[in-house]
Amino acid sequence: MKYRTNPKNGDSISALAFGFMRLNGRSESEIAQLVAYAVESGVNYFDTAYVYPGSESALGRALAAGYRDRVKIATKLPPYQVKSRDDAERIFRAQLQRLRTGWIDYYLIHMLTSENAWRRLEALGIREWIEEKKAAGLIRNIGFSYHGGREMFRRLVDAYDWEFCMIQYNYLDELNQAGRSGLEYAASKGLPVMVMEPLRGGTLAGRMPKEAGRLLREAAGERSPAEWGLRWVWNHSEVVTALSGMNSMAMLKENVRVASEAEAGTMSERELGVLAEARDVIRACMPVPCTGCAYCMPCPAGVDIPSCFSAYNDVAIEGRLKSLIRYAVRISGHEASLCVKCGRCEPHCPQSIDIRRELAAVKRRMEGPLLRPLHAGIRSFLMLQK
Ligand code: SF4
Ligand code: SF4
Incomplete structure (x- = not known):
């Protein structure tokens, strides 16, 4: 496993992080096996959220098998459920209980949409609440996750003394959302950047147009589309870790192998050119840029x-x-x-x-x-x- 250093606090974080959002349908014993293999292979960053159904409890149970002290836990506070400081306290207490832990290593304001959304939380006293939790050692690092445009991202980076952030970043989204300019801006401020959706909810792991798959195969037949996508993300030195929602042992083993090899700045111009061509093909084919995150659900009319x-x-x-x-x-x-x-x-x-x-x-x-x-x-x- 390759490790990258958090520039704020010196933590050594595995390039591959385990995203616990897409484990629906897996049994407790399957999850336990995945977590055990991941930790023994050197994965030391696990990401979940209050609003991922069953996810925090599943992670808490799996880490209780002696792994808690070997990993960093990241979880998130849903701002739209916080109408008062007491709401934040109630949610945080429930998270500690679900995760069977006494502290959260990396705590995020989930999907912070705008500076105004942050100001609203500040007006509720969340800044003081965070500072109390940090002073008590209950929150070790505070950050935010983000899906909006690049201008607002810069404003949010500057709105508070954050200790890390998380953005969606992959070769299809290099110029979307915070994108490359956001990644570079955060890094220029010394802010560690964790990456979510490195394979865009699976689209870049194989569910891609035949023509794009052919381009990747012809360039390097032994590499899977997922390996291409992950290598592209890890090619950026500003990325501290990339979250992958691994829900099978085969996927986990492949990602661990790639994370043990990939280094920043090692992809050739030719390889980057192939990915740019594949990206153009995929973009031209996809009518809707949906990642399958399900934040829009449930729909009151029952639409999936x-x-x-x-x-x-x-x-x-x-x-x-x-x-x-x-x-x-x-x-x-x-x-x-x-x-x-x-x-x-x-x-x-x-x-x-x-x-x-x-x-x-x-x-x-x-x-x-x-x-x-x-x-x-x-x-x-x-x-x-x-
Ligand atoms: S449409 Fe729903 S599932 Fe798709 S990206 Fe938007 S919130 Fe996520
Ligand atoms: S009914 Fe239509 S517009 Fe309303 S939540 Fe469902 S999908 Fe969205």
Whole structure:
């Protein structure tokens, strides 16, 4: 495992961090095995959040097997659930209990959207609350996670004496959100940058258009698309660690291997050029830049927003028939056509997707009149299977 030094406090952090957001459906024993393998392989940074269902408790149980003192725990305070200082205290206490720990190493304000959002928290006394927690050793480092544009990112970096930050960064998003300029700005201020979505919710791990996959294979057939994506992130010296949502042993082992080899500044001009070409191909094919984070959920009308967009985007990657079948099978009862256009989901979307407009497009493409017989046929087939 390669380690990178946190420029603020000298912590030695594994280049690969374990993101605990995408472990839904894994049993407790599978999670325990993944965590044990990760820690024994040198992964020492685990990221979760109050709002990831079951995630903090699962991580707490897995680390209770003697691993707590060998790792840094990062978790997050959801600002939209904080209407008073007491709310922050209540949530923090619950987090310590779920995580079975007496302190949080890296504590983030989750998805901080604007300077005003931070000022609102300050007006509630959160700055003093954080300082008390830090003085008591309950919070070791305070930071924020961010999905907005680059100008606001700079303002947020300057709004408080943060000790780290977390941004979405991958070769598809080099110029999106905080992007490369944000990464460089934070680093210029001595602020450690943790990276989330290095493979953009799996899109860069293989669910990509055939033409992009072909470009990567021809350049280095032995490398998987995930390895290409992770190497690109670790090629940046400003990145302290990259979170990967590893939900299988095969994925974990591959990522550990790559994290043990990849060094900053070692990708060649040719390799970077190949990734730039693959990026252009992927961008041209994806109608909706959804990462599947599910922050927009639940929808009061029952729409499964991320699954609708995933099936819609996959038309370009898997072909129309396969995507239509997936849409009809997996999204049955949660289709785009259920959207009543209330707009409640949109403020929560870190990608600023016009969800109502895009769901209307999904409806046209995936539920048009000619497709109704296909949907009805699949539903009848599924009923017979029950
Ligand atoms: S706008 Fe549509 S998808 Fe969004 S919350 Fe309302 S009903 Fe659900
Ligand atoms: S629509 Fe936005 S909030 Fe919802 S899953 Fe996609 S990226 Fe996340």
